[in-house]
Amino acid sequence: MHPLKQLMNPSSIAIFGASNNPMKMGSIQLANILETGFEGEVYPIHRSEETVMGLPAYRSISEVGKPVDLVQLVLPTEVVPRILEECGKAGVRRAIIISGGFKEVPGELGRERERQLEEVAAAYGIRFLGPNCVGIMNSLCSLNTTTIIEPPMGGSIAFASQSGAYTAMINPYLRAQGIRMCQTLSVGNEADMDLTECLDYLRDEDAVNAVGLYVETIRRPREFIAAARETVRVKPVVAIYVGGTEAGSRSSLSHTGAISGPDELYDGLFRQAGVIRAEDLDHMLDLLWILSMQPLPAGGRMAVITNSGGPGSSLAYHLEKAGLEAPAFSEGLRKKLDEVTGPLTYTGNPIDLTFETNIFIFKQLLELVYESGEVDGAFIYGIFGAPDFMVNLKKRFPDLQAMEDTWDEGYQAFLAELAAVSAAHAKPLVVMSFLGTRSRSIQSLIDSGVPVYPSAVRSARAMRSLLDYLLLKEGISTTPSAMDVQDPAS
Amino acid sequence: MHPLKQLMNPSSIAIFGASNNPMKMGSIQLANILETGFEGEVYPIHRSEETVMGLPAYRSISEVGKPVDLVQLVLPTEVVPRILEECGKAGVRRAIIISGGFKEVPGELGRERERQLEEVAAAYGIRFLGPNCVGIMNSLCSLNTTTIIEPPMGGSIAFASQSGAYTAMINPYLRAQGIRMCQTLSVGNEADMDLTECLDYLRDEDAVNAVGLYVETIRRPREFIAAARETVRVKPVVAIYVGGTEAGSRSSLSHTGAISGPDELYDGLFRQAGVIRAEDLDHMLDLLWILSMQPLPAGGRMAVITNSGGPGSSLAYHLEKAGLEAPAFSEGLRKKLDEVTGPLTYTGNPIDLTFETNIFIFKQLLELVYESGEVDGAFIYGIFGAPDFMVNLKKRFPDLQAMEDTWDEGYQAFLAELAAVSAAHAKPLVVMSFLGTRSRSIQSLIDSGVPVYPSAVRSARAMRSLLDYLLLKEGISTTPSAMDVQDPAS
Numbered sequence: 001m002h003p004l005k006q007l008m009n010p011s012s013i014a015i016f017g018a019s020n021n022p023m024k025m026g027s028i029q030l031a032n033i034l035e036t037g038f039e040g041e042v043y044p045i046h047r048s049e050e051t052v053m054g055l056p057a058y059r060s061i062s063e064v065g066k067p068v069d070l071v072q073l074v075l076p077t078e079v080v081p082r083i084l085e086e087c088g089k090a091g092v093r094r095a096i097i098i099s100g101g102f103k104e105v106p107g108e109l110g111r112e113r114e115r116q117l118e119e120v121a122a123a124y125g126i127r128f129l130g131p132n133c134v135g136i137m138n139s140l141c142s143l144n145t146t147t148i149i150e151p152p153m154g155g156s157i158a159f160a161s162q163s164g165a166y167t168a169m170i171n172p173y174l175r176a177q178g179i180r181m182c183q184t185l186s187v188g189n190e191a192d193m194d195l196t197e198c199l200d201y202l203r204d205e206d207a208v209n210a211v212g213l214y215v216e217t218i219r220r221p222r223e224f225i226a227a228a229r230e231t232v233r234v235k236p237v238v239a240i241y242v243g244g245t246e247a248g249s250r251s252s253l254s255h256t257g258a259i260s261g262p263d264e265l266y267d268g269l270f271r272q273a274g275v276i277r278a279e280d281l282d283h284m285l286d287l288l289w290i291l292s293m294q295p296l297p298a299g300g301r302m303a304v305i306t307n308s309g310g311p312g313s314s315l316a317y318h319l320e321k322a323g324l325e326a327p328a329f330s331e332g333l334r335k336k337l338d339e340v341t342g343p344l345t346y347t348g349n350p351i352d353l354t355f356e357t358n359i360f361i362f363k364q365l366l367e368l369v370y371e372s373g374e375v376d377g378a379f380i381y382g383i384f385g386a387p388d389f390m391v392n393l394k395k396r397f398p399d400l401q402a403m404e405d406t407w408d409e410g411y412q413a414f415l416a417e418l419a420a421v422s423a424a425h426a427k428p429l430v431v432m433s434f435l436g437t438r439s440r441s442i443q444s445l446i447d448s449g450v451p452v453y454p455s456a457v458r459s460a461r462a463m464r465s466l467l468d469y470l471l472l473k474e475g476i477s478t479t480p481s482a483m484d485v486q487d488p489a490s
Numbered sequence: 491m492h493p494l495k496q497l498m499n500p501s502s503i504a505i506f507g508a509s510n511n512p513m514k515m516g517s518i519q520l521a522n523i524l525e526t527g528f529e530g531e532v533y534p535i536h537r538s539e540e541t542v543m544g545l546p547a548y549r550s551i552s553e554v555g556k557p558v559d560l561v562q563l564v565l566p567t568e569v570v571p572r573i574l575e576e577c578g579k580a581g582v583r584r585a586i587i588i589s590g591g592f593k594e595v596p597g598e599l600g601r602e603r604e605r606q607l608e609e610v611a612a613a614y615g616i617r618f619l620g621p622n623c624v625g626i627m628n629s630l631c632s633l634n635t636t637t638i639i640e641p642p643m644g645g646s647i648a649f650a651s652q653s654g655a656y657t658a659m660i661n662p663y664l665r666a667q668g669i670r671m672c673q674t675l676s677v678g679n680e681a682d683m684d685l686t687e688c689l690d691y692l693r694d695e696d697a698v699n700a701v702g703l704y705v706e707t708i709r710r711p712r713e714f715i716a717a718a719r720e721t722v723r724v725k726p727v728v729a730i731y732v733g734g735t736e737a738g739s740r741s742s743l744s745h746t747g748a749i750s751g752p753d754e755l756y757d758g759l760f761r762q763a764g765v766i767r768a769e770d771l772d773h774m775l776d777l778l779w780i781l782s783m784q785p786l787p788a789g790g791r792m793a794v795i796t797n798s799g800g801p802g803s804s805l806a807y808h809l810e811k812a813g814l815e816a817p818a819f820s821e822g823l824r825k826k827l828d829e830v831t832g833p834l835t836y837t838g839n840p841i842d843l844t845f846e847t848n849i850f851i852f853k854q855l856l857e858l859v860y861e862s863g864e865v866d867g868a869f870i871y872g873i874f875g876a877p878d879f880m881v882n883l884k885k886r887f888p889d890l891q892a893m894e895d896t897w898d899e900g901y902q903a904f905l906a907e908l909a910a911v912s913a914a915h916a917k918p919l920v921v922m923s924f925l926g927t928r929s930r931s932i933q934s935l936i937d938s939g940v941p942v943y944p945s946a947v948r949s950a951r952a953m954r955s956l957l958d959y960l961l962l963k964e965g966i967s968t969t970p971s972a973m974d975v976q977d978p979a980s
Contacts, residue, residue: 022887028879035882053886100844104799105834149881163800173924173944176666216803240804242946247816247839248807251799254836280804282945309594309741310653313706314730314770317738326737344595350741354590389518391639392525396543397512434663454663456732457770 003127004193004201007094008138008183010069012041013145014061016083017074017098018052019044025098026074027053028147029135036151037142043068061090070094072135072145077101080131081116088124095121096145097130103189104132104254114191121192133188134164137181140207146186155180156209156292157285160198162187162216166281173282178437178446179289182207196220199227203234210292212284213239213275216252217260221269228273229476236291236469238276240284241266274472276465286458287465290451294428296470297376300324302463303369304350305362307382311432312350314456315379321457322464326350333372340364353382359411363418370425377428377466379459383415383441383452384433412444419448428466432459493617494683494691497584498628498673500559502531503635504551506573507564507588508542509534515588516564517543518637519625526641527632533558551580560584562625562635567591570621571606578614585611586635587620593679594622604681611682623678624654627671630697636676645670646699646782647775650688652677652706656771663772668927668936669779672697686710689717693724700782702774703729703765706742707750711759718763719966726781726959728766730774731756764962766955776948777955780941784918786960787866790814792953793859794840795852797872801922802840804946805869811947812954816840823862830854843872849901853908860915867918867956869949873905873931873942874923902934909938918956922949 013033017026030053033042043064044052051057058064061071061083071087073080073095080099087095102114114131121128129136135145139153148168152175159181161167167184174181183205185198195213202211211231218224231237243252243260252260270277278284302324306312316326329337329349337347340361346352351365362380369375394400422429431452435442442452453459503523507516520543523532533554534542541547548554551561551573561577563570563585570589577585592604604621611618619626625635629643638658642665649671651657657674664671673695675688685703692701701721708714721727733742733750742750760767768774792814796802806816819827819839827837830851836842841855852870859865884890912919921942925932932942943949 022880022883022890028883031882031886035885101834106836147879149879161800163798163803165798166800169798169801170924172926172928176926176928214800216800242800242804242807245807245810247794247810248803250818250838251794251803251806251840251842254799254838254840254842280808280945280947282948304737304741308653308655308659310651310656310704310706310732311659313653313738313741314732316741317732317735318770320735320737328740344591346596348740349737352741389637389639390512392521393512393518395525396521400512434660436662436666438662438666455770455772458772 002197002201002204003094004185004197007070007096007127007129008136008185008201009141010040010094010143012043012067012069014043014045014058014064014068014071014092016045016071019046020049020052024074025147029072029074029098029145032144032146032149036144039142040069041066061087061092064090068092070096072096072098074098077113081113081120084117084126085120085124088120088126093124093126095126095128096133096135097128097188098133098135099130100132102131102191114189117191128192129185130188131191133186134168135186137167137184139180139182150175151184152180154182156182156207157212157288158183158185158202158205158208158210159212159214159288160185160187160195160202161214162190162195163214164188166214170281174285176437177285178443178452179285190219194219196224196227199224199231199237203227203231209235210288211235211237212288213237214281215239215241215266216243218266218269225269225273228275232274232472232476236276236472237274238278238284238287238291238465239270240278240280241270274476276468276472283461286453286462290428290430290462291465291469293449293451294422294430294466295426296466297428299376300467301327301375303375303378305353305365305369305378305380305382306350307353309352309354311381311456312352315381315432315459316350318456318460319379319463322460324460324464324467327374329369329374330372333368333374336368337365340368359383360414363414363421366418366421366429370421370427375427377430377463378422379430379432379463381432383431383445384435384439408440412440415441415444416448419445419450422450428463430459430463432456492687492691492694493584494675494687497560497586497617497619498626498675498691499631500530500584500633502533502557502559504533504535504548504554504558504561504582506535506561509536510539510542514564515637519562519564519588519635522634522636522639526634529632530559531556551577551582554580558582560586562586562588564588567603571603571610574607574616575610575614578610578616583614583616585616585618586623586625587618587678588623588625589620590622592621592681604679607681618682619675620678621681623676624658625676627657627674629670629672640665641674642670644672646672646697647702647778648673648675648692648695648698648700649702649704649778650675650677650685650692651704652680652685653704654678656704660771664775666927667775667779668933668942669775680709684709686714686717689714689721689727693717693721699725700778701725701727702778703727704771705729705731705756706733708756708759715759715763718765722764722962722966726766726962727764728768728774728777728781728955729760730768730770731760764966766958766962773951776943776952780918780920780952781955781959783939783941784912784920784956785916786956787918789866790957791817791865793865793868795843795855795859795868795870795872796840797843799842799844801871801946802842805871805922805949806840808946808950809869809953812950814950814954814957817864819859819862819864823858823864826858827855830858849873850904853904853911856908856911856919860911860917865917867920867953868912869920869922869953871922873921873935874925874929898930902930905931905934906938909935909940912940918953920949920953922946
């Protein structure tokens with residue numbers, strides 16, 4: 001069993017650094033553990049308090065007297081090695097070291113302290129994340145050890161990161177997009193376990209369909225490539241790398257003590273590893289979202305179904321820019337489509353319904369284009385909900401409310417059916433919409449497994465990533481890895 | 491006075507197509523006009539109803555008996571030319587023709603009907619927008635003639651579009667981002683007034699600081715270039731163009747009857763015109779937002795101030811990728827910064843405060859870097875509000891609420907001061923944050939004129955556009971236009 005399996009699924013956690021002073025980072029973390037629904041045992045360790053936040057507190061780890069699967073330490077830097085040793089003596093084998101002040105700060109003292117951590121861990125067989133990290137989140141056991149509240153738990157995306165902020169501070173952005181996270185791991189300075197270990201662990205996690213990485217350095221390039229290639233055989237890996245410019249490199253060094261290499265070297269490394277490189281965090285999340293939810297297309301031929309010309313033209317343009325195609329439909333298919341739409345609608349691809357309010361037509365058209373065999377996937381623009389048009393009307397026509405409620409109920413059910421068409425044909429579907437997750441319709445689509453993006457370029461790039469993954473996966477199955485990769489940090 | 495001035499600021503509007511049936515597009519538009527706060531006269535024209543939505547209705551335009559500044563028509567295609575002629579006879583000189591079924595549909599009939607419109611308009615001196623458009627929005631007179639509710643009115647961005655959806659359906663997206671729109675114009679098939687006319691009008695609108703264009707074709711390239719260059723002397727113009735691929739071109743033709751040209755030709759056209767080309771609508775809005783609110787930098791040297799390494803490294807990386815630079819600070823400046831931050835903080839640029847909770851330090855640091863003369867602008871990551879950390883804590887420590895309220899009040903005031911530092915030094919400031927507009931802090935910053943983006947790449951590209959505009963503006967002042975441009979549609 002991978003050591004991260006126990007760390008991410010503990011039955012019991014001891015917390016160092018929580019107290020009855022709410023302004024301490026450890027207190028925030030303990031409050032989050034207690035409020036997120038974690039059902040294991042939680043032991044606050046405090047040298048003087050009898051209780052911490054209503055829980056019995058223990059003077060030291062040895063006083064707990066019961067097995068402790070995981071310790072999390074938020075303590076002054078200078079005491080961390082000694083406390084870690086006490087944990088080791090008490091039989092603890094997994095740790096998260098939040099405290100900073102190690103390799104990432106200038107000077108020899110920080111590096112020396114990090115070596116002490118490594119020695120203690122080696123002596124007692126402790127495997128740990130950090131130091132200088134923010135903790136973990138695992139929706140499978142409702143565990144959130146970070147300082148950040150309300151992670152949007154669920155889904156099947158995992159994210160391992162050399163930036164703590166990116167695993168935790170993004171929660172409001174995720175919520176706004178409608179993206180859920182299944183597991184996050186902040187690896188900090190990677191004194192022990194690194195991103196390569198995270199890949200080895202996440203590869204075998206059945207609940208995880210797609211893995212994201214935030215990279216400032218790869219410390220063991222050969223092992224990383226091997227681990228990534230094994231992972232890509234079963235699930236996609238998307239990474240961002242920001243060490244490759246002068247200022248980016250300077251910043252990485254001060255952040256996690258990482259020595260980073262030029263962009264091109266990392267491009268090559270990711271290519272060998274079968275990893276999709278995203279431009280930035282928002283782009284990475286766009287790709288992970290579709291990769292975790294939608295089937296892979298057999299090729300790049302796409303249908304566009306829209307009720308509005310601008311978004312339709314934009315989707316057609318951007319999918320071609322992304323290396324996909326929007327083939328003109330055959331006469332036979334157009335005839336079938338025309339029977340549904342009536343003669344005034346252009347059905348050549350894009351199919352432009354121009355302000356069609358009978359939304360149910362979308363499903364018929366989607367079935368026809370999927371069944372035709374002329375496309376490998378589809379984009380839809382034009383989903384909405386009644387409230388988007390009726391707010392002002394209802395002030396003048398109060399009777400509309402009852403009609404809207406009835407309509408809306410049927411409509412939400414219909415959106416699930418629309419998503420099911422994609423699943424039944426095993427062909428991907430992307431919806432473009434400006435409505436956002438405040439719209440019940442958009443939330444219904446997302447809940448049914450359809451990703452929704454607010455722009456054509458984001459929709460097209462997301463769809464393209466499915467094809468990229470298919471090609472990478474096939475490439476790895478047929479070609480051996482070139483293991484003579486140069487160390488990017490040298 | 492430009493003909494669009496009267497069209498966009500009418501004292502009286504007659505609406506054709508509204509009725510007491512709420513399911514008609516004209517009814518939705520009338521409800522929106524009435525509920526958005528428009529203070530002019532509104533006259534529904536209906537052949538049989540005595541009143542429409544409680545307003546007295548008129549059998550025909552001639553029965554109104556008072557001056558009508560603007561008519562908006564949502565009628566069956568075949569009657570539109572005749573009704574437009576009645577309006578002309580009654581003295582109406584400005585019209586918005588919503589109805590479709592003209593040049594954009596296949597066949598000679600549509601083109602013939604569009605010619606009829608042009609003839610009627612010429613005979614009576616009517617200037618009009620459309621056909622096949624969605625209406626206008628003008629926050630200056632609280633007017634929204636579109637079908638879409640609750641436009642986020644205000645700010646100083648204007649948007650003229652060959653896609654109706656893009657001027658109106660984006661409202662929820664704008665609200666989610668915190669972006670406001672001052673004026674929108676849907677030009678439809680451009681049978682009379684086109685994007686070039688919009689530029690001529692918007693150039694002299696004092697309330698408009700930045701102009702966006704959605705382009706599927708430019709029908710009069712020489713005039714467009716001339717109008718754009720005159721506009722760019724006083725305010726930036728950002729355009730998106732999506733006709734340049736095979737499917738994009740096919741889609742444009744079916745959408746507004748536009749014959750579009752290849753991408754490269756439009757790249758050249760925009761370059762000559764001094765227009766910034768954006769990739770897609772979301773990108774265009776990102777750029778218009780900063781361009782409408784922030785001062786232009788004197789050069790590309792940028793400071794990054796962060797409380798988190800990942801976002802700091804990402805900003806450093808992406809600003810360099812965007813052609814800006816994050817220069818290493820001088821010893822003299824670092825000494826001053828160190829006095830504020832203490833010795834453990836890296837102040838070389840990025841300045842990485844690593845989980846600093848004393849947010850007021852940001853303002854001191856921003857003043858120091860601006861005053862140093864070593865940078866032309868700055869990025870900040872690390873703004874937050876108390877609620878982001880305290881939600882779970884407060885369940886355990888109820889007394890925190892009062893503390894948080896006090897703190898929050900001071901903090902919101904502080905954010906306005908932070909924005910004022912940028913204004914006082916006339917150097918641009920961009921904030922990167924994942925919190926989104928549900929956060930009071932982010933809303934305070936936006937209200938103070940600071941744009942906030944949820945990713946490093948979006949932040950960096952936005953900042954870069956200020957420099958792009960500066961260079962374009964300088965270029966136009968010093969070089970004559972090459973007027974021998976090729977017609978992109980030929």
